[in-house]
Amino acid sequence: MAADGTLLTSTDHHYREGLAEFSLGPGFFRPESRPARDLSVLLARHQKARATQPLRWLDLMAGCGIRALRWGLEALGSDAAETELWINDGDPDRLPLIQSNVQALGCSTRLSAEAADLLLYRSILQRQRFDFIDLDAFGASGSLIQPVLQALRFEGLLFLASTDGRSPTGHDRVGAIRSLGAAARVHPASWEMALRQQIGLVARQAWLLGHGVQPLFSFSEGRTFRLALRLLRQIPAGDEKKLGLVARCERCGAQRVQPLLKLSGWPACHCLEGQGRWSISGPLWIGPLQEEPLLQQLIADAQDLGLQQISPVTLRLLRRLQADPGDCPTVWPTDELASRLGGGGPPALGRLVQALHAEGYRASASGVMPAQVRTDAELPQLLQICTSLRGEGI
Ligand SMILES: C[S@@+](CC[C@H](N)C(=O)[O-])C[C@H]1O[C@@H](n2cnc3c(N)ncnc32)[C@H](O)[C@@H]1O
Ligand SMILES: [Zn+2]
Structure with missing residues (x-):
């Protein structure tokens, strides 16, 4: 071989x-x-x-x-x-x-x-x-x-x-x-x-x-x-x-999901007014993986x-795979989170998942791709939690 x-x-x-x-x-x-x-x-x-x-x-x-x-x-x-x-x-x-x-x-x-x-x-x-x-x-x-x-x-x-x-x-x-x-x-x-x-x-x-x-x-x-x-x-x-659509703003990194059955307009992302643009994928499976x-x-x-x-x-x-049911399709690489915080090392994935749980969010380390976090937290909250982990020196 x-x-x-x-x-x-x-x-x-x-x-x-x-x-x-x-x-x-x-x-x-x-x-x-x-x-x-x-x-x-x-x-x-x-x-x-x-x-x-x-x-x-x-x-x-x-x-x-x-x-x-x-x-x-x-x-x-x-x-x-x-x-x-x-x-x-x-x-x-x-x-x-x-x-x-x-x-x-x-x-x-x-x-x-x-x-x-x-x-x-x-x-x-x-x-x-x-x-x-x-x-x-x-x-x-x-x-x-x-x-x-x-x-x-x-x-x-x-x-x-x-x-x-x-x-x-x-x-x-x-x-x-x-x-x-x-x-x-x-x-x-x-x-x-x-x-x-x-x-x-x-x-x-x-x-x-x-x-x-x-x-x-x-x-x-x-x-x-x-x-x-x-x-x-x-x-x-x-x-x-x-079955639904997954949207991601290429500029601010926000992600949104909508089932086709309840499709409505897309809310604003986190960019300053008018600057963001959703890239939309689907229809695709938005249920558990x-x-x-x-x-x-x-x-x-x-x-x-x-x-x-x-x-x-x-x-x-x-x-x-067993540790991550893949139940929500909003996933961020920890590298992306670090770069959105202006550089520095990525947050420790395990600690980030714990911190998200402590704040009442669903979260897991993605079982599909390495160094990615799956969570239903929105990006500003996710970045805030990353910032407080940095404050704790993690
Ligand atoms: C990825 S390989 C299979 C490898 C094998 N399952 C393994 O685990 O080692 C794909 C095989 O499909 C066969 N194949 C490709 N197209 C096919 C078709 N339309 N019908 C039947 N066999 C096909 C090829 O001859 C090739 O041997
Ligand atoms: Zn945006």
């Missing part, structure tokens, strides 16, 4: 991850996507442990087949009889490799080399629905969201990746209109905005079908944006309020499995 994160491409490379030992082949493989694969295993285990019926799982863009292999070994183990693993990669040259990697699994496997949309539409027509779909796509996965949702069972799980960072982070505004049907503006919490855009897109697609989605967890390292969601038969009452109780369960399971199966990086990620 390349410790520096470069792609592994040697043909006969033998690789270990979790309980799996397998060949990588000449195609795409990123060792540093390990947290996503660990989380895929934990989600699969979570579902299997609660299943009352046979399960069907789909690794839709399988690469060398590592996710399905790890599902088989680490989520099913000896209890594999009733589970079907469908393993697909659009590149037919990958099929022999996948075949040899998963041949020892004790469960029923169905291998294919089809374009993802064809496989999904056929499954929909044949009413073969999946309990879990892992869609680890290159680029944007937008056009596949509709068939993926239709191919999922109710209460089924979707783990979705997108590597299109430019559109949802506001660096390709035309692209965002095309691929998300939304305005995307540059924002310091760019990874979070991208995740919220993506969840908003999936929610709207599910709502078109009359169904709901429950975001389970969302994270990024700035390159790939990953979401796990549960498909719900019904749209939970009031969920439409979780993480489901805390589920993360708690995944952490407990990860700890039981131990560090060979679930890497320390994954465990740290889970703890970060």
Whole structure:
């Protein structure tokens, strides 16, 4: 493996991850996507442990087949009889490799080399629905969201990746209109905005079908944006309020959020009269990003499995996400707060969160981007609290 994160491409490379030992082949493989694969295993285990019926799982863009292999070994183990693993990669040259990697699994496997949309539409027509779909796509996965949702069972799980960072982070505004049907503006919490855009897109697609989605967890390292969601038969009452607009004044840094359902004019920001200008992103998801109780369960399971199966990086990620439900989308980098105070070091994040709580605000260290504070305090109050921390020498 390349410790520096470069792609592994040697043909006969033998690789270990979790309980799996397998060949990588000449195609795409990123060792540093390990947290996503660990989380895929934990989600699969979570579902299997609660299943009352046979399960069907789909690794839709399988690469060398590592996710399905790890599902088989680490989520099913000896209890594999009733589970079907469908393993697909659009590149037919990958099929022999996948075949040899998963041949020892004790469960029923169905291998294919089809374009993802064809496989999904056929499954929909044949009413073969999946309990879990892992869609680890290159680029944007937008056009596949509709068939993926239709191919999922109710209460089924979707783990979705997108590597299109430019559109949802506001660096390709035309692209965002095309691929998300939304305005995307540059924002310091760019990874979070991208995740919220993506969840908003999936929610709207599910709502078109009359169904709901429950975001389970969302994270990024700035390159790939990953979401796990549960498909719900019904749209939970009031969920439409979780779609909205996020506004940020580029000049004074003020942030505001409005649900689409109650959209009204934007109040003045904190700039001197007339000088401020809101940059507005959305519609995007303004509800929670993480489901805390589920993360708690995944952490407990990860700890039981131990560090060979679930890497320390994954465990740290889970703890970060669990500590920050992502319940309000107003997030500021501590560096920005420091520079708005005229320089000096940024406030200590933990202490800032405590001070915000003491003043009655909601606050957490962002689990999505480092060195950012999430709070419902408005910027002047937030800066005031930072100033008093400075006064205390913190
Ligand atoms: C990001 S890689 C998958 C990596 C793998 N899941 C892992 O964890 O190592 C994406 C894979 O999707 C396949 N692919 C790309 N477009 C596809 C499509 N439209 N249908 C099916 N497979 C596709 C590629 O051949 C590639 O192997
Ligand atoms: Zn302003």
